[in-house]
Structure formats: C-alpha cells, structure tokens
Amino acid sequence: MKAWGPILATTDFSGPARHAADRAARLAHETGSPLTLMHVMPGEALAELRQWLGSGHATEGRLVEDNRQQLQQLAERLRTQHHITVQVVESSGSVLDEIRQQAEALDASLLVLGARGAGFLRRLVLGSTSERLLRRTSRPVLVVRQTPHEPYRRVLLALDFSPWSVQAVSVALRVAPHARFVLLNAFQVPFEDKLRYAGVDTATIDHYRVQARAEAVQRVNELAAQTGLKPGQWEACVIEGDASQRIVEQEQERDCDLVVLGKHGQSATEDLLLGSVTKHVLAEGSTDVLVSTARAV
Template identity: 70%
Template sequence: MSNRTSLGPILAATDFSAPARHAAERAARLAQETGAALTLMHVLPGGALQELRQWLGSGHAMEQQLRDDADRQLQAAIDALQAGRPLSIRAVQATGVPPQEMGREAEAQDAGLLVVGARGAGFLRRLVLGSTAERLLRRTTRPVLVVRQTPHEPYRRVLVALDFSPWSAHAVALARQVAPQARLVLFNAYQVPFESKLHYAGVDAATIDHYRQQARADAIQRVGSLATASGLQPGDWEPCIVEGDASQRIVEFEQEKDCDLVVLGKHGRSATEDLLLGSVSKHVLSEGSTDVLVSTTREA
C-alpha cells in the first residue's frame, strides 16, 4: 500500500496479568512491523499506596519493596518482549491514578497509539466497560487498541466500520498504519430511515423496498469513493455492505469475514466524550471476540 504515514510512538500499559502480556506482545509486534518507538508502562495505584502508608506509616520498607518488585517485573516483561527481537523498549514506572498517568505519559511522548489488554488485574479488569475506560478516553484523543487475543502473527484481515462521518477516512488511515499488511473489509450497515414508522403510516412494501435498494446502492457508492480517496488499491480491500443494526452486524461479520481486528471511531472536538458509552462501541467491545481499535481524531 502507498501513502501510509508513520504510526508514531506506541505506549503499552501493563499490570503484569496474562491479558496485559498479550497486549504488550501485540504492541511489540506493531513496533517491529512499523518501526515505531515502544514504551511499556506500569502504574502503581496511588490510592492503595496511600492506604498502606496509613496502616504502616510513611517510608515503610514495604512500600519500597512494592516499587522494587514492580521494577523487576517491568524489566522482566521487557526482556521477554525483546527476546529474539532487535527492539528497544523504554520502561516507565509511575504512581497515581492509572488512566491519568497513562494520559499524561501519552501526551509527554506524543504517542500515536495506546495499547491495553481487554481484561486484567486491578484497573485493567474494568477497562472496557467501567469508569476507568471513560476517564482514560476522556483524557486522550489518541487511538486505543484493546487486545483480546494472543498475538501469533500480524493482523491479516481488518473490519473497518464506516458511517461516512468525518472520522471514517481517519479510521481507514489508522487501520493501514496499525495493520500495514492486512486486507481491509470496509463495512457499513445501512437501514431504511424510520422503516417501522413507514409501515405504520401505510407506505406499501414496494416503496419501502425501493428505499432499501436505494440505501444499499448509496452505501456501495460511498464505500467505493472512500476507498479511492484513501488511496486503496483493488487488492487492498473488499466491501461489506449489510442491512441492519450496526452493533449487532459488526459482531456477526467480524467472525463471518474471519477478521482479527475491528476498527471503530469517532471524530469531533470532544472526540471521546461518549465513545465507550455509545451503543455500537459498547456492544462490540462487550460482545465481540477480536481486538478492537478505537480511532479518535480532533477536528481540524
């Protein structure tokens, strides 16, 4: 593929759980594939440390032991990722509220991608559907990759969900950056506007079917135009135009099309405000089985 821009630095978060190790492995693979710089970050929860100080007093040896243990685990994780890879990985250890510290570090290094596990210990366990995710995403307009699967190979087939809003072109570009060798499945779920109300109002079935065919034809044309505008060649992508509710159909077709990554997105000045609260994103993150890349971008 041509005209691909650099992904930029990758920031992966770890709490040393198995899902976090999978996320770190995916981040390392992406760094190797794209040439992006990689940072592996661990955040000691400030609230828990504060409780420890209340029980044992400030400066207790236990606190330093926790920090030393975390440092050793972080270095061991980096050593494992570097085994057999000519890859430089920067370690960052922080203390505080994990989403805040991740957001702060992402801003400091101008990260192009945040990578986290779908489940884990501590705050990562609630990342997808809990308040931590909402706080994290409200603190960044940077893309977030939620890793579900153990990575064995580069992404091969990526479903990019399109609604033709201004973020759609950015989502395609991001998919190409994260999965440079993958075939893109450009997906759109169309519906006849107010179909149930049309039936209720007595509009005949033939007219409604005409609207349905028109909506499908429009979606096909717009997907093709977006692919052309994005610089995709015919062998780089395929259309997937289906009727129905987007959230349900994405989950169905990520499996039917044998995809290993789904790209969702939102644009706007407040790009993350309802990102994981929206029905489509929330349903795909909770019900899907593949990795999910949440694409965000600021308005120009």
C-alpha cells in the same frame, strides 16, 4: 515501512496485558517505532495500603521493587524476542491521568492495552475510565484480547461515513499495512417502524431500502478511493441492521483478527462508535479492537 511515532503500552502484568505488550512490540518492530512500556501503581490502592500499614511501611517498598523487577523482565523479553528498544516508565497515582500525561510527553502515536486486566486495566477498558480516556485523547487506542502470533491479516473497518471514518482507515493502514480490509457499513431504513405505523406500504419501504443500500455501496467505494486503498486490498460489506450486532457477526463470519472503529458517529450527541457500539464490540466480540480518535478536517 516508514517509521511511525512512539507506541505506549500499559501493563499490570496480567495475561491480557502481556498479550498487549507483545502486540505493541510486534508493531514497534514492524513500523520501526520506539516502544515505551508503562506500569502505574493505582493511587487509591496505595492510599489504602498506607492507611492500613502506615506510610513508608516495608511492604510498600517490596511491592514497588517487585513491580519494577516484573517491568524490567517483561521489557527485556520484548527486546530479545522482537529486536527492539524498549523504554520503561514507572509511576503511581491516577491511572488515567498518568497514562494521558505520559502519552502527551511521548507524543505517542498509539496507546495499547489489554482487553481484560487485573484491577485498573480491567476498569480502564470496560468501565467509565475508558470512555473518558477516549473522549479526551486524540490518539488511537488499541485494545488487545488475542495472543499475537502474526501481523494482522484481516481487518474489519466499521464505517459510518462520519469525519472519523477517513482517519480510521488511515490508522488501520498503519497498524495492519499488509492485511485484507473488509469495509463494513450497516445501514437501516430511517424510521422504518414509524413509516409502517403511519401506513406506508411495504413496496415503498422496500424501495427506500434499495436506495439506502445503493447509496451505502457508492459511499464505501468513494471512501476506499479517497483513502488510497487498492483493488484487491479490500472488499465491501454493506449489510442491513444494527451496527453493533452486525460488526460482531461479520467479525466472526469473516475470520477477522482486528476491528477498527471511529470515535464518534454522525454527530456529537450520538457518540455512536464511542458509546454503545464500542461497548458491545468489546463485550461480545472475540478480536482486537482499534479505536481511531481523530477526525478528518
């Protein structure tokens, strides 16, 4: 496989963060990409510690040294198990800013972090910090929640046919080149409730539903051809309903081990796949989530 760009994995040494580091190492081995393992000591926590104990207290030095040893030990394990080169980076300050700056310095092709961390990584994934990171970065973000035992084998690609969809497929092919892809589009009849309220008969609404499904199937096939997916490499899943609910349902029903989302929906005001859908999939789903943050031009 052709080498990809650098991979940046962040860790706080929690169990989920170790899963993320293992997945990042596997991807580095599979793609021939350099891996950087990063730990950030949160600036707010350090400031609070200094307020209580005073600047330069021995406890701070012991914490820094303990983190350094854990980082080195984790890096050495990844080197040995996955036969890769791992660079380590230690920093302190604003976690979001430090990660973004390091990603820029490396020109990272992928950011990897755990779905449930201890402290800052938990807030990073589940809180407003993750949204700010995704809004500001043009780099794909992989949120790991499973223990990685093998390469990704079955990937659910959530498509809304926005400019982000093509790039989402491209990134997914990099992360899971040998997987079977499920191309999912959740369609709805526009303004169905209002149509019913306005007295539009059921037969007419059902006609619209058939049209919406047929159009979605056509667009899924066109996108598969556009992105170079081969017959036998993918299957279509065109289903009616709310996107966030259908993604989680199909992820589980089809035994997928990765869900791929584009950054935005059809318009900047919707923020469809960055906002409510991503939050729902992270909260209710059971598999890893890859958010592609670039759009086709």
